[in-house]
Amino acid sequence: MKLLTGNDLKSGAVIWWTGADWSIHIEDAVDVDEQGEAILAVEEAARRVNAPYIIAGEMTPDGPRPAHIKDRIRALGPTVRPDLTLKPADPTAGDWVI
Amino acid sequence: MYQYDEYDQAMVEARVAEFSDQVRRRLAGEITEDQFKPLRLMNGLYLQLHAYMLRVAVPYGTLDSRQMRMLAHIARKYDRDYGHFTTRQNIQYNWIKLEDAPAILADLASVEMHAIQTSGNCIRNISSDQWAGAAADEITDPRPWAELLRQWSSFHPEFSYLPRKFKIAVIAADEDRAAMRLHDIGIQIVEKDGQHGAAFYVGGGMGRTPMIAPLIKDFVPLEDLLSYTEACLRVYNRYGRRDNIYKARIKILIHELGADEYRRQVEEEFVHVKSLGIDPPKAEFDRIAAQFAMPPLDASAPDAIDRSDPDFALWVDRQVAAHKMPGHAIVNISLKPVGGIPGDASSAQIDLMADLAERYSHDELRVTHAQNIVLPHVRKADLYAIWQKLDEAGLATPNLDLISDIIACPGLDYCSLANARSIPVAQKIATRFADLDRQKELGELKLKISGCINACGHHHAGHIGILGVDRKGTENYQLLLGGSGAEDVSLGTITGPGFDEDGIVDAIERVTDKYLAERAEGERFLDTYRRVGMAPFKEAIYG
Amino acid sequence: MVEHLHSDGEEPCVTLDAFLEQSNATAVRLEPDEDARALIPYLDRLKLIEVAFPAFRDGRGYSSARILREAGFTGELRAQGDVLVDQIAYMKRCGFDSFAPEKALNPADVEAALTRWPQHYQTAADGAVPIWKLRHG
Numbered sequence: 001m002k003l004l005t006g007n008d009l010k011s012g013a014v015i016w017w018t019g020a021d022w023s024i025h026i027e028d029a030v031d032v033d034e035q036g037e038a039i040l041a042v043e044e045a046a047r048r049v050n051a052p053y054i055i056a057g058e059m060t061p062d063g064p065r066p067a068h069i070k071d072r073i074r075a076l077g078p079t080v081r082p083d084l085t086l087k088p089a090d091p092t093a094g095d096w097v098i
Numbered sequence: 099m100y101q102y103d104e105y106d107q108a109m110v111e112a113r114v115a116e117f118s119d120q121v122r123r124r125l126a127g128e129i130t131e132d133q134f135k136p137l138r139l140m141n142g143l144y145l146q147l148h149a150y151m152l153r154v155a156v157p158y159g160t161l162d163s164r165q166m167r168m169l170a171h172i173a174r175k176y177d178r179d180y181g182h183f184t185t186r187q188n189i190q191y192n193w194i195k196l197e198d199a200p201a202i203l204a205d206l207a208s209v210e211m212h213a214i215q216t217s218g219n220c221i222r223n224i225s226s227d228q229w230a231g232a233a234a235d236e237i238t239d240p241r242p243w244a245e246l247l248r249q250w251s252s253f254h255p256e257f258s259y260l261p262r263k264f265k266i267a268v269i270a271a272d273e274d275r276a277a278m279r280l281h282d283i284g285i286q287i288v289e290k291d292g293q294h295g296a297a298f299y300v301g302g303g304m305g306r307t308p309m310i311a312p313l314i315k316d317f318v319p320l321e322d323l324l325s326y327t328e329a330c331l332r333v334y335n336r337y338g339r340r341d342n343i344y345k346a347r348i349k350i351l352i353h354e355l356g357a358d359e360y361r362r363q364v365e366e367e368f369v370h371v372k373s374l375g376i377d378p379p380k381a382e383f384d385r386i387a388a389q390f391a392m393p394p395l396d397a398s399a400p401d402a403i404d405r406s407d408p409d410f411a412l413w414v415d416r417q418v419a420a421h422k423m424p425g426h427a428i429v430n431i432s433l434k435p436v437g438g439i440p441g442d443a444s445s446a447q448i449d450l451m452a453d454l455a456e457r458y459s460h461d462e463l464r465v466t467h468a469q470n471i472v473l474p475h476v477r478k479a480d481l482y483a484i485w486q487k488l489d490e491a492g493l494a495t496p497n498l499d500l501i502s503d504i505i506a507c508p509g510l511d512y513c514s515l516a517n518a519r520s521i522p523v524a525q526k527i528a529t530r531f532a533d534l535d536r537q538k539e540l541g542e543l544k545l546k547i548s549g550c551i552n553a554c555g556h557h558h559a560g561h562i563g564i565l566g567v568d569r570k571g572t573e574n575y576q577l578l579l580g581g582s583g584a585e586d587v588s589l590g591t592i593t594g595p596g597f598d599e600d601g602i603v604d605a606i607e608r609v610t611d612k613y614l615a616e617r618a619e620g621e622r623f624l625d626t627y628r629r630v631g632m633a634p635f636k637e638a639i640y641g
Numbered sequence: 642m643v644e645h646l647h648s649d650g651e652e653p654c655v656t657l658d659a660f661l662e663q664s665n666a667t668a669v670r671l672e673p674d675e676d677a678r679a680l681i682p683y684l685d686r687l688k689l690i691e692v693a694f695p696a697f698r699d700g701r702g703y704s705s706a707r708i709l710r711e712a713g714f715t716g717e718l719r720a721q722g723d724v725l726v727d728q729i730a731y732m733k734r735c736g737f738d739s740f741a742p743e744k745a746l747n748p749a750d751v752e753a754a755l756t757r758w759p760q761h762y763q764t765a766a767d768g769a770v771p772i773w774k775l776r777h778g
Binding site: 007009010011012013014044047050051067068069070073074077078079080081084 | 124125127131145146147148149150178192193194195196197439510511512514516519521522525571572573
């Protein structure tokens with residue numbers, strides 16, 4: 001699957017395309033298939049996203065998972081500061097990255 | 099230390115106004131990200147892995163307690179309660195919102211600080227010796243020259259769109275504590291016939307093509323310092339490569355031209371530039387230098403230290419350095435607790451260090467290129483009280499220049515350029531070698547980790563260096579031996595095939611075991627490596 | 642700000658090569674990789690030198706401008722191309738006195754950019770008195 005990601009222009013937060021909007025949670029991300037470039041152009045022009053790009057991913061039982069470790073760390077947060085990730089209460093959240 | 103006058107203050111305030119307007123135009127869609135990017139970078143604002151990152155300048159690593167407290171305030175108010183001190187004596191915040199950036203810059207300006215030119219293809223923060231003004235071995239305080247260069251380079255109209263970034267370091271001691279020869283320009287203030295002058299080393303750097311700067315001029319009269327620097331930059335701006343970002347640093351130009359031809363062009367340019375009257379008069383230097391005068395230290399302060407507490411004695415032996423003034427010392431505060439994140443400090447720790455500086459160090463602190471903090475002017479009689487407070491705050495790790503005093507870039511945990519994580523590797527190595535007796539047995543051992551080829555973690559200059567690479571989507575770590583960023587500067591050599599995260603820790607242990615087996619009396623790891631060469635270590639690592 | 646923007650209906654610029662090959666032209670265009678010093682012998686008969694900025698990130702034109710002003714050029718020095726409002730204050734300091742941006746600039750933004758800085762730290766080609774000189778009279 002292909003995922004569309006970028007950063008929120010104002011806050012800089014990592015965001016994922018949900019099909020209709022943007023979410024900070026990768027669980028909400030959808031497969032943009034071949035539509036990625038078109039959505040990206042519209043959303044960037046509207047300044048709803050900054051520095052957007054399309055990545056490869058796969059659907060897992062836990063939801064979409066980026067193919068590359070860099071985007072998995074983007075999706076979770078810094079592995080060395082679990083308290084600052086999106087899943088601070090889950091001590092095993094870092095395993096998802098590796 | 100240097101205090102802004104009305105002119106300096108007006109300049110930082112104009113910058114805040116300018117950047118506020120640029121942010122407004124970006125948010126309103128009047129400029130594209132492509133146009134905005136170099137503007138935000140020239141104010142230290144990156145778009146990183148998780149958010150915007152703001153890099154705040156600490157010019158030549160010097161700051162006072164009021165400024166240090168502002169750094170803590172920014173961490174608390176706009177970020178997530180911590181900051182990261184960097185190898186160029188700056189501090190970075192990892193979770194900044196673009197819409198907050200103008201307010202942060204305004205807060206910084208209120209304490210004579212800024213983020214000017216902490217990124218972008220311009221002249222970056224001028225770095226220096228963290229012990230400047232206090233070190234027993236310096237011939238003069240290099241910081242007045244660094245401040246003169248700071249002002250000259252700020253908003254330089256000709257050199258704000260250089261082929262690539264440009265880093266300058268200034269030192270004034272033979273012991274190089276600032277990795278001077280790994281800068282685009284390294285300046286050492288030297289003495290000849292009773293006169294001070296500047297030795298110019300140009301074209302050093304790390305990155306994917308590391309180079310040690312050759313000596314371009316052994317003695318530039320100090321009244322020509324800015325003219326000579328301007329000539330060096332003009333030749334670079336005109337002829338540095340712009341066709342390939344990886345070949346755009348000045349080191350490549352000098353490598354391609356040869357040091358002699360570059361020197362010839364600079365000398366020719368200098369004759370012209372000197373006629374333009376760009377060098378300030380001595381009165382301006384004197385005005386700046388007066389502000390770096392040694393604080394009023396009591397020369398009759400007692401020299402003895404009560405070493406009856408063994409933990410304190412351990413810390414004194416490792417973290418305290420010689421001061422010019424009897425009865426005084428330089429305190430090095432380690433930001434490398436075992437298992438911690440190298441260079442990170444919480445708001446509370448930053449505030450505590452500010453309090454200690456105010457009370458015990460004539461209101462001065464320094465940031466070091468090894469990502470530690472220094473209290474430069476401390477009475478020996480106060481060391482015990484300082485140690486107790488540091489210890490309570492987790493800041494009393496006695497590991498300066500030992501294997502766990504690791505330089506590490508933020509790596510893939512934070513950085514969008516990184517290929518591999520650096521911090522977890524640093525944590526695992528520090529944990530493996532946590533036993534302090536073992537560390538002391540190994541002696542001075544500078545270990546430096548970069549998460550990509552850009553070498554922000556100075557891996558080329560580590561006695562032991564680690565470079566994180568991406569091998570088919572997984573993190574892999576190459577090992578280098580034999581580098582140094584000090585006066586015995588050298589570049590490390592890759593040992594061979596890389597390792598995974600646990601493998602690299604094992605490999606380092608095999609290297610240190612081999613060192614202990616091979617070393618001659620009094621040899622540091624680096625000395626042994628230089629004497630016996632790579633082969634025995636390679637054999638030990640790969641068998 | 643009209644005086645900073647160039648007017649049409651003037652003599653077209655020739656290339657540096659054409660100029661050096663015995664041209665009587667009084668207007669010449671300098672590309673980023675061309676040596677401004679080649680024009681120094683002819684400055685007194687040139688009315689206009691147009692310095693090209695094909696991409697705003699390419700800063701060679703700033704040095705070209707200063708070299709020409711430092712050599713005594715008093716004619717029109719024009720920045721042409723990818724000239725953006727956030728660069729023109731630096732350009733002016735380097736000696737440019739007219740701007741021909743490919744994309745029109747907002748006059749209010751231009752005005753703000755050119756009046757932003759109360760003083761300057763360095764000596765450059767605009768005749769501004771540097772801060773160090775103001776400090777010492």
